[in-house]
Amino acid sequence: MTSIPAIAPGSIVVGADGSRHAARALRWAAAQARREHRPLVVVTAGGGDADRVNRDALVAVRELEPTVDASGVSVDLDPRPALVDLSRDAHLVVVGSHGRGFLRSVLLGSVGTALTRLSWCPVVVCRPRDEERGGRGVLVAVDATSSSSPVLEFAFQQASLRGEPLTAVHCTWDVVAAVAGLRNVRLEDDDLGVGDEAHLALAEALAGFAETYPDVEVSQRVHHGLVDDVVGRHTGDWDLVVVGRHPVDTLGRLVTGSIATAVVERARTTVAVVPVERDPDDAAALGED
Missing domain, CATH: 3.40.50.620 (HUPs)
Structure with missing residues (x-):
């Protein structure tokens, strides 16, 4: 699909590309959708095997949070403008990050960097972390x-x-x-x-x-x-x-x-x-x- 479909206003949008970094974002977004009782929209972009990645991500969401109303969108577009466009109606946009560092991410124009600068709604970037840390709120x-x-x-x-x-x-x-x-x-x-x-x-x-x-x-x-x-x-x-x-x-x-x-x-x-x-x-x- 080359056009960006409409989503339910107030949805939580999460980007998926089949990577472990996107899987981290998917888990966070699914749990957040459950907490806030909001629909979840899984977005894949860029063509190729995006449709398969989207289907696999939806299966994962339903296993993680079976009560969440989840749907998928797959577009043959650059993920950055696609997610920015969807942020106009979204409550949150959630993406993963591989932690390659500030300068390299800016130079390469990562999805997370683009969204933090241009999104119309709050953006959550799920960074790599030490699983043994955390807990301070x-x-x-x-x-x-x-x-x-x-x-x-x-x-x-x-x-x-x-x-x-x-x-x-x-x-x-x-x-x-x-x-x-x-x-x-x-x-x-x-x-x-x-x-x-x-x-x-x-x-x-x-x-x-x-x-x-x-x-x-x-x-x-x-x-x-x-x-x-x-x-x-x-x-x-x-x-x-x-x-x-x-x-x-x-x-x-x-x-x-x-x-x-x-x-x-x-x-x-x-x-x-x-x-x-x-x-x-x-x-x-x-x-x-």
């Missing part, structure tokens, strides 16, 4: 502005669905901190004090969500460093990492957008990238036009 990187609300909503919802704790990390970096040597770029480093402006901003951003999700145990941390340094390589103990992707329409937002991709490619666990719209007041506060 959900980790969310927060910029502590009003535009982070969709990211926090997604993170709290996932923690609640799983019955897991949530760790919210706010990263700050400025010249004063750099000169003073205030650099704690590992998640296992101690939080550098409480009660300052960064901590207060983080607490304010979380306040309403803690009331909406009283079942979620929340920890707050402020780190001095870049988000991809703090979060990217030190995530293996968490089951899910959530980051935001801001619009790429100014230089500042281009840098912010690239951070989400960098976190994905360096992570040692599953990462969700949530697209957000920048609030005009936040943009002004951050020095963006």
